[in-house]
Amino acid sequence: MALLINTHSKMTLAPKINLSEVNLESLFSLINDWNSFINFLQAVKLLSASETCECGREMKMKPANIDDRYTWMCGNDNCKATLSIRKGSVFYGSELSINDTVQFIYLWTFEMASNKYIGKDIRALSDRLDIVCDWRIFFRDVCMRHFLCHPQVIGGDGCSVEIDESLVSHKEDDTELEFWVLGGYEQATKSGFLVIMPTKDTDTLLQLIQRFVRPGTTVIFDCWPAYYEQGTEGFDYLRDSHKYNFVDETTGASTTSTEITWHETKKWNKLDCWPNRQIIDSLAEFMWRQKFAKNLLITIIHQIAEMYPV
Known part of the structure; x- marks a missing residue:
């Protein structure tokens, strides 16, 4: 059952997913249900579950006509400030979409992110070797940091x-x-x-x-x-x-x-x-x-x- 994003003060529970059992098919299925996908990313702390506006009011996640499909919006009618759902996350500043980035994380994890095949799995990377290299360097930096x-x-x-x-x-x-x-x-x-x-x-x-x-x-x-x-x-x-x-x-x-x-x-x-x-x-x-x-x-x-x- 798809879970809708809660735009009120508390978020709904994310779908229960056993990461050790995730494969490409189940990942694509999750991505295709964007509401559950966002809830999942919030549950694993890759996206923020709440934000506070500069005016002090709590922000709500609202549908938006942008690539990320949602944005944070201030609940104050006199403010209406917006904020990217990527703020402070690993996705912030990236040219890749959130779903392409998560696919890349999966492919790198299971050593399927070679230059030869990555463009076939993520269309946005078919001619962007520079982005592929930057993300692979980032993953190795994560390893080194540990x-x-x-x-x-x-x-x-x-x-x-x-x-x-x-x-x-x-x-x-x-x-x-x-x-x-x-x-x-x-x-x-x-x-x-x-x-x-x-x-x-x-x-x-x-x-x-x-x-x-x-x-x-x-x-x-x-x-x-x-x-x-x-x-x-x-x-x-x-x-x-x-x-x-x-x-x-x-x-x-x-x-x-x-x-x-x-x-x-x-x-x-x-x-x-x-x-x-x-x-x-x-x-x-x-x-x-x-x-x-x-x-x-x-x-x-x-x-x-x-x-x-x-």
Whole structure:
């Protein structure tokens, strides 16, 4: 049964949908019932469920002759101010329609958003590779944000951990910020970490390894020579006192596995339309997919909602 949007002070309940069971057919069905679709987006906190006008009065969601089909309108007859239902959400400022964006979230989640096929599923993207790239970068930023906010301690006796570093660019308030990120991944447990490096030097590298990689671990990295040039005392201390084993990735020392390893993600297309994006993006997405494999759609929606609280 379709649920109508409540234009009064309280919204109706959104349709009960098990995100773990959503497929393209059920998603299209939901999108075709726009009232239920908007209620659903409000329930998962991708759209605001209420707004207050600058005059202090509560706003109501009203039908409108625009692409979003609805707008917020002030309940004060002397004001009648309007506000986009996208305000403050991940949809705000996007050239894509709300329904196309949700379809893209689904397609990216289940690795169906390649340049070759995305235009067939979302007509608006058939010749807009720039939008495709921007959204794919955004999703990888969501993945990276999770690991930066929730770093894990990994490794231990007899374990191998692969690490890598990358210079990451991030735009905030029209300012381009750059910072180094160190990533680590343990194939055996499919767990990893991403942390910002305050400075790119040997002391910082070893401090972060000691903080996020347990003693007794074989640490595999292809950039040791650059750090050895700054001195080997710190490496010798961790090797002798904490039983760390430092191995050059290029020697082929990484553990073999029938499954894809973190090292192999470097062969991934970093972003075929943005070749200058750093490898850490791919690593973040890879670790994210490993960690949340059973609840990908639920997780990406909740994490986007956390980034854009409405």
